[in-house]
Amino acid sequence: MTNSNLLPSGLPRIESLEMRNITKRFPGVLANDHINFDVKAGEIHALLGENGAGKSTLMKILYGLYQPNEGEILLNGQPIEIQSPTDAIRHGIGMIHQHFMLVETLTVAENVALGLKSPREPVMDLNAVSARIVDLADKYGLQVDPKAVINDLAVGQRQRVEIVKALYRGAALLILDEPTAVLTPQEVEDLFVIFRQMAKEGHALIFISHKMDEIFALTDRVTVLRDGKVIGTVQTAETSKRELARMMVGREVIFERDKKPLPPGEVRLKLENVNVRNEAGFPILKDINFEVRSNEILGVAGVSGNGQRALAEAIAGLQPVSSGKVIMDGEDVTHLPPAEMYKIGFSYIPEERMHDGVIKDFSISDNMILQDHDRPPFSRGIFLNFKAIEQHSRNLVRAFRIKTPGLKTPVKNLSGGNIQKLILARELARHPRVLIAAQPTRGVDIGATEYIHARLLEQRENGLATLLISEDLDEVTSLSDRIMVLYGGEIMGIVDADAVSIEDLGLMMAGERRMAPAG
Amino acid sequence: MTQELTFAVIIIGILHSGIRLATPYLYAGLGEMFDQRAGVLNLGVDGIMLMGAFFGFYAVYQTGNAWLGVAAAVLVGIVMGLLMAVVSISFQAEQGISGIGLYMFGLGLSSLLFKTMLGTVEGVQGFSELKFQITQNFSLYDIPIIGPIFFNHSVLTYGAFLLVPISAYVLNKTTWGLKIKAAGQNPEAADSLGVNVTTVRYMTVILGAALAGLAGASLSISLLNIFQENMTNGMGFIAVALVYFGSWRPYGVLAGALLFSTVNALQLWAQVLNLPIPSDVAVMLPYLLTIIALAMPFRRAAQPAALTRPFTRGDN
Numbered sequence: 103m104t105n106s107n108l109l110p111s112g113l114p115r116i117e118s119l120e121m122r123n124i125t126k127r128f129p130g131v132l133a134n135d136h137i138n139f140d141v142k143a144g145e146i147h148a149l150l151g152e153n154g155a156g157k158s159t160l161m162k163i164l165y166g167l168y169q170p171n172e173g174e175i176l177l178n179g180q181p182i183e184i185q186s187p188t189d190a191i192r193h194g195i196g197m198i199h200q201h202f203m204l205v206e207t208l209t210v211a212e213n214v215a216l217g218l219k220s221p222r223e224p225v226m227d228l229n230a231v232s233a234r235i236v237d238l239a240d241k242y243g244l245q246v247d248p249k250a251v252i253n254d255l256a257v258g259q260r261q262r263v264e265i266v267k268a269l270y271r272g273a274a275l276l277i278l279d280e281p282t283a284v285l286t287p288q289e290v291e292d293l294f295v296i297f298r299q300m301a302k303e304g305h306a307l308i309f310i311s312h313k314m315d316e317i318f319a320l321t322d323r324v325t326v327l328r329d330g331k332v333i334g335t336v337q338t339a340e341t342s343k344r345e346l347a348r349m350m351v352g353r354e355v356i357f358e359r360d361k362k363p364l365p366p367g368e369v370r371l372k373l374e375n376v377n378v379r380n381e382a383g384f385p386i387l388k389d390i391n392f393e394v395r396s397n398e399i400l401g402v403a404g405v406s407g408n409g410q411r412a413l414a415e416a417i418a419g420l421q422p423v424s425s426g427k428v429i430m431d432g433e434d435v436t437h438l439p440p441a442e443m444y445k446i447g448f449s450y451i452p453e454e455r456m457h458d459g460v461i462k463d464f465s466i467s468d469n470m471i472l473q474d475h476d477r478p479p480f481s482r483g484i485f486l487n488f489k490a491i492e493q494h495s496r497n498l499v500r501a502f503r504i505k506t507p508g509l510k511t512p513v514k515n516l517s518g519g520n521i522q523k524l525i526l527a528r529e530l531a532r533h534p535r536v537l538i539a540a541q542p543t544r545g546v547d548i549g550a551t552e553y554i555h556a557r558l559l560e561q562r563e564n565g566l567a568t569l570l571i572s573e574d575l576d577e578v579t580s581l582s583d584r585i586m587v588l589y590g591g592e593i594m595g596i597v598d599a600d601a602v603s604i605e606d607l608g609l610m611m612a613g614e615r616r617m618a619p620a621g
Numbered sequence: 622m623t624q625e626l627t628f629a630v631i632i633i634g635i636l637h638s639g640i641r642l643a644t645p646y647l648y649a650g651l652g653e654m655f656d657q658r659a660g661v662l663n664l665g666v667d668g669i670m671l672m673g674a675f676f677g678f679y680a681v682y683q684t685g686n687a688w689l690g691v692a693a694a695v696l697v698g699i700v701m702g703l704l705m706a707v708v709s710i711s712f713q714a715e716q717g718i719s720g721i722g723l724y725m726f727g728l729g730l731s732s733l734l735f736k737t738m739l740g741t742v743e744g745v746q747g748f749s750e751l752k753f754q755i756t757q758n759f760s761l762y763d764i765p766i767i768g769p770i771f772f773n774h775s776v777l778t779y780g781a782f783l784l785v786p787i788s789a790y791v792l793n794k795t796t797w798g799l800k801i802k803a804a805g806q807n808p809e810a811a812d813s814l815g816v817n818v819t820t821v822r823y824m825t826v827i828l829g830a831a832l833a834g835l836a837g838a839s840l841s842i843s844l845l846n847i848f849q850e851n852m853t854n855g856m857g858f859i860a861v862a863l864v865y866f867g868s869w870r871p872y873g874v875l876a877g878a879l880l881f882s883t884v885n886a887l888q889l890w891a892q893v894l895n896l897p898i899p900s901d902v903a904v905m906l907p908y909l910l911t912i913i914a915l916a917m918p919f920r921r922a923a924q925p926a927a928l929t930r931p932f933t934r935g936d937n
Contacts, residue, residue, distance in 0.1 A: 187815045203809060204803065206926070216800065217800070217811065217815045219817040541905050
């Protein structure tokens with residue numbers, strides 16, 4: 103056995119890394135406020151916090167992408183300077199970024215070699231690089247082909263290339279910035295096996311996430327940040343989801359939704375044998391039949407890409423229906439354009455909120471009246487009534503607790519949660535009779551998610567008929583009265599939310615089980 | 622018999638001119654290819670060429686030394702490139718607009734300098750054609766057909782062709798080439814690995830401009846041995862188009878340069894031979910070809926993803 107202070111890559115371990123009193127100010131924002139944080143060899147330390155809590159800023163400081171205004175970084179007890187990523191790499195610190203940092207047109211070996219001195223400078227020595235990649239891949243159980251071009255690799259493989267890249271550079275400490283954001287559950291599990299092994303062999307890992315389940319599955323300690331401050335550091339084994347959520351949000355978070363039993367009202371939306379084909383003529387929705395009633399939320403579950411988007415767009419009038427009928431309040435609305443749908447009480451929260459939900463360079467006020475700008479009270483003749491628009495926007499910003507510096511602020515400057523609240527406010531203020539909410543809380547922090555859920559349930563009590571499309575199974579099961587599962591453009595079943603098991607839903611989502619409609 | 626001989630002479634003439642006229646396209650096109658691979662679109666190539674052509678010419682006119690002409694052209698190219706780099710990389714100006722500005726600046730200044738410093742069109746003794754004299758009685762030029770086509774060019778023309786494999790080698794085999802490609806494809810990734818994107822882009826823009834200056838000099842002190850106002854006639858813009866045409870690859874640029882220069886040679890010979898084609902139409906040919914070439918669905922995927930996109934650290 104070799105020296106136990108060495109990692110499998112042959113490099114020395116980082117026994118401890120400590121960030122002391124780190125403060126970082128941006129114009130108008132205190133992103134990090136005297137933060138203390140440390141990680142040890144063999145440990146996976148989670149950094150938890152809502153969007154904007156300061157996690158990414160802290161890690162960018164550690165990786166040399168930002169310079170702190172105050173504070174110091176100690177490596178094995180010795181103060182070090184990290185002015186740039188090059189410095190960080192030299193000290194054995196590697197980072198796996200939230201968005202892949204790979205040059206898609208280059209090969210794995212070229213991506214690994216990028217920025218490093220070649221033994222045959224200025225000429226590259228890709229054979230030597232490839233040999234070492236294969237060697238590292240063997241030692242860490244990472245399967246990668248050095249000659250493969252990144253563009254040809256699946257997402258999970260790209261993640262492995264990122265890890266190899268960091269190991270190749272001698273990373274003893276790895277910063278993992280939401281590394282699972284784009285992976286399937288199976289890929290996540292494979293990745294966690296690798297992370298656990300790396301920790302066991304003496305690497306120090308910092309894991310940034312806001313997914314509770316992943317934190318409990320993977321980490322040893324958790325540090326929670328809120329508003330740029332450390333709220334606390336706890337042993338993962340000694341804490342609970344509820345406690346972490348409270349630390350993160352600053353108050354009690356209710357995971358259980360208060361869904362009052364309500365008798366379903368009249369049918370508001372009905373689809374009869376709806377078929378939709380894509381541009382290539384390939385069927386993407388097949389014989390869709392269902393109805394949504396007043397006082398009801400119908401959840402649509404399924405792995406993304408199984409027709410959910412086509413379903414929402416077919417009802418909204420954004421996607422042509424090739425056969426069948428869409429009926430709203432007894433009227434055939436199959437071929438109505440979106441503008442007409444909006445006039446008769448239809449509202450839509452699209453899944454791509456930045457692309458389809460708002461005009462991101464427009465102000466809050468402008469976005470609040472997108473559908474209704476040409477109607478009283480927002481316009482008189484050809485003129486806009488700015489007073490009415492401002493009044494309306496101010497009321498909604500207040501009522502929906504949208505955090506913004508002002509009504510004239512471009513929407514792109516708001517956080518994801520606040521943009522989603524804006525869309526929700528706009529759609530609900532129109533007093534819709536039917537609402538489609540597609541992925542209403544995707545990428546939204548816990549506080550905003552809780553709020554959006556409460557508003558959707560409140561509207562249900564007020565009589566709204568809601569079609570809730572979501573990939574988040576917890577969301578679908580806790581909000582819906584009934585759940586419909588889509589697979590390959592077909593309905594696998596419509597079941598009572600209270601009666602169905604997660605296992606059955608999973609089998610339906612995988613296309614392996616059909617269940618008869620409930621009742 | 623005479624008929625056939627004349628025909629052979631014409632073909633040899635066209636091919637010889639094709640190779641010769643490819644010189645400025647190659648220097649300017651390969652230089653622009655480096656710029657674009659690093660993510661910078663320099664539309665000012667034509668202006669830099671004009672400045673290079675003037676200073677190259679003027680240096681030879683004053684000293685009689687053709688190599689000093691090359692040095693002057695490269696130097697003025699570097700200065701123009703530095704200007705482009707400061708404006709478009711450091712100040713992050715819209716690259717299309719700053720390039721057009723650079724072009725107009727080069728066009729105007731070279732004309733002004735021509736009027737004040739020369740006044741009339743003069744000739745100089747620039748680079749002469751190499752005949753590759755092997756022995757007293759034999760040169761490679763004497764080889765039938767091949768000799769007159771390939772072994773009767775100036776050193777600048779051979780240099781331009783030699784630059785093609787050199788460019789390919791630099792781009793594909795060196796660490797610097799890897800940095801260039803990364804800076805143009807995913808500058809954030811390059812930065813995260815410690816590559817200084819700004820430095821890489823500065824160096825490629827300056828290199829590209831130095832080659833554009835040389836392209837201009839190849840006209841004024843090698844191919845034509847004169848300087849005239851706006852003597853490039855938009856060649857610099859065709860060079861930019863050649864980069865797209867060649868899918869951002871050195872050998873693609875070579876193919877494009879040869880195609881355009883041969884069409885150019887054809888139209889020159891058509892005029893010489895008094896073929897019944899209106900000369901205006903003949904002159905239009907290369908430009909027409911540019912439009913057709915660019916309208917065709919080329920491998921758009923080959924375009925560097927970060928082309929014309931300025932880079933700021935932490936801005937994503």
